[in-house]
Amino acid sequence: MLPLASGSCWRAVLARARRASLASGSRRASGGPGCAQDLPAAVGELRGELDRFGGVSMRLARIGALDRLDAAAFQRGLQAAIQQWRSEGRIAVWLHIPILQSRFIAPAASLGFRFHHAESDASTLTLWLGEGPSRLPGYATHQVGVAGAVFDENTRKILVVQDRNKLKNMWKFPGGLSEPGEDIGETAVREVFEETGIKAEFRSLLSIRQQHTNPGAFGKSDMYIVCRLQPCSFTINFCQHECLRCEWMDLNDLVKTENTTPITSRVARLLLYGYREGFDKIDLTMEELPAVYTGLFYKLYHKELPDNYKTMTGMD
Ligand SMILES: NC(=O)C1=CN([C@@H]2O[C@H](COP(=O)(O)OP(=O)(O)OC[C@H]3O[C@@H](n4cnc5c(N)ncnc54)[C@H](O)[C@@H]3O)[C@@H](O)[C@H]2O)C=CC1
Numbered sequence: 410m411l412p413l414a415s416g417s418c419w420r421a422v423l424a425r426a427r428r429a430s431l432a433s434g435s436r437r438a439s440g441g442p443g444c445a446q447d448l449p450a451a452v453g454e455l456r457g458e459l460d461r462f463g464g465v466s467m468r469l470a471r472i473g474a475l476d477r478l479d480a481a482a483f484q485r486g487l488q489a490a491i492q493q494w495r496s497e498g499r500i501a502v503w504l505h506i507p508i509l510q511s512r513f514i515a516p517a518a519s520l521g522f523r524f525h526h527a528e529s530d531a532s533t534l535t536l537w538l539g540e541g542p543s544r545l546p547g548y549a550t551h552q553v554g555v556a557g558a559v560f561d562e563n564t565r566k567i568l569v570v571q572d573r574n575k576l577k578n579m580w581k582f583p584g585g586l587s588e589p590g591e592d593i594g595e596t597a598v599r600e601v602f603e604e605t606g607i608k609a610e611f612r613s614l615l616s617i618r619q620q621h622t623n624p625g626a627f628g629k630s631d632m633y634i635v636c637r638l639q640p641c642s643f644t645i646n647f648c649q650h651e652c653l654r655c656e657w658m659d660l661n662d663l664v665k666t667e668n669t670t671p672i673t674s675r676v677a678r679l680l681l682y683g684y685r686e687g688f689d690k691i692d693l694t695m696e697e698l699p700a701v702y703t704g705l706f707y708k709l710y711h712k713e714l715p716d717n718y719k720t721m722t723g724m725d
Pocket residue numbers: 552553554555574581582584585586600625631632633634651670672673
């Protein structure tokens with residue numbers, strides 16, 4: 410982000426707020442915590458930053474004497490700053506508020522700010538200043554759950570569990586929610602081990618289910634991904650908190666049983682097809698590739714691409 414050229418605007422408006430307070434002889438003029446005389450210390454450090462979309466970002470954590478700034482003075486300062494930013498053609502304001510400074514949320518909300526998101530130690534509010542409805546991107550919309558279909562080709566057995574905390578005890582693949590920064594395959598391997606004690610390796614991605622307004626996802630959307638895993642151990646030691654039962658079941662039995670969920674039944678049939686006709690018919694395999702802009706790496710999942718199509722050597 411670039412420092413905002415009109416950062417001095419804050420200094421001016423809060424100095425004005427201070428003068429107004431002094432003139433009105435308000436309680437703050439008399440000194441003590443939250444007193445208007447203390448404003449310049451906080452205000453001098455208050456800087457907005459311009460982003461590449463033409464919006465302004467304000468991080469209250471960067472202001473040293475914020476503890477002494479009271480909510481009413483903050484609101485007056487913010488209001489004047491918004492006016493200034495509007496006149497400069499800024500399209501939006503992002504306000505980052507540390508959790509211990511949450512008293513600034515209400516004054517910001519009264520000026521039209523709304524929550525964009527919250528982390529454990531801070532919240533971010535936004536105000537759209539541009540024309541028409543807000544074009545700011547929303548925050549996270551989905552949770553990601555991943556299950557491991559651990560299939561042993563030698564015995565044709567598949568690892569299944571029944572949840573302890575469900576009203577109906579149906580067979581399903583072990584799995585759970587992905588953690589931040591975790592790859593899909595890593596979640597499948599971790600959850601399978603935590604729930605069943607079975608060690609396994611990621612082979613491919615088999616299916617993706619998307620479901621909206623999911624109660625288990627706090628009313629957000631849910632992506633449930635099933636991976637094919639290859640077992641590396643076979644002795645079950647299942648988690649008593651999460652699972653009621655866990656066993657290696659013949660794949661044909663899982664395909665035929667009614668005591669399962671529709672998605673488990675469908676993926677079992679997909680696995681049976683892959684087992685008989687070749688897993689290349691059903692696998693979305695993974696490859697790591699470099700990201701162009703960030704210099705980081707990402708994982709790409711798709712059906713196997715023949716080598717000559719990867720390089721395009723000798724092809725038109
Ligand atoms: N069709 C299927 O076969 C099923 C698919 N799924 C999918 O699996 C994913 C989630 O898997 P899970 O095994 O549920 O996740 P998980 O294995 O990460 O377990 C979640 C844990 O959080 C606990 N928990 C949940 N809500 C709680 C609350 N309000 N208070 C206290 N503890 C709470 C649960 O008891 C459980 O121990 C989702 O994507 C979901 O859609 C889940 C169940 C069945």
